Amino acid sequence: MNKNESIAATAPHIFKRPLLSVDVHDSMLQAATFLAIGPQIYADGLVVFDGKKLAGRIGGLALVQHILATREKWLEFNAVRVMDGLKVPLEASAPVSDALRIFQETRFAFFPISLHGEISASLSIRDLLWFYAKQETSIKAVSLASEIIPVSQDISVFDSLKIMAEQKIRNLVFMQSGLAYMINDRKILEFLLSYNAREILKSHGFAGLGEIPLASLGLMKGKQISKDATTRDAALQLTDISTPCLFYERRILTPWDLIMKQV
DSSP: OOTTTHHHHHHHGGGGSSOOEEESSHHHHHHHHHHHHHGTTTSEEEEEEETTEEEEEEHHHHHHHHHHHHHHGTTBBBBGGGGGEOOEEEETBBBBHHHHHHHHHHHHOOOEEEETTEEEEEOOOOGGGHHTTTOOOBBBBBGGGGEEOOOTOOHHHEEEEOOOHHTOEEEEEETTTTTTEEEHHHHHHHHTSSSSHHHHHHOOGGGGGGGBBGGGGGOOEEEEETTTBBHHHHHHHTTTTTTOOEEEEEEEOOOHHHHHHHH
């Protein structure tokens, strides 16, 4: 990647999709709902405004931490409760290296982007996959993959949230007969927003989530890559909206692995 190329030139598609945003006074329900559907349009976070001014950004980790801290009362707050405060966006003309530096420093791969003085888009780590998908390379994707630390097949929703918060990860992996199955934080968030989950919290409190097996929410069979697949091959697969990560034996490759380990 030419890290000196502008964000606008490297990821022009970000200006063609809706900007997912909330106001600081919007409900946690609205913020959580937007965050849950964000991946459907490749938006991996929320931009937060205070009126017309930039106020911050919201990601999945902050929301998981908030849920654990406030438990059954987690929806009784406004968006400002979980936002990471910001005052200045990145300009579309800024080099990609500026975004990568922020991603690396904050471990939060999402940032609002301003075009012609107006915040009109956001940049996520996945938005840079399109660039890698076009580049010829001999780098093997598995060389960038991380070791899988599988979770127990009977782990509960409550314990899953704790693991995600403690390890700062988005995907939990189950191994069955040598194959990887996964579930991510957005799937858990969708469940927590459901009528069924809210009734459980109302009747049994947050402890009720400890009785619900995570696997009952629905697992996704992990997509495999070959040991000879290049980073270009992997990037092309990861641009598929239904493919949050890839697997090779007991290793996992995420968009973060593929991009940030080459910075």
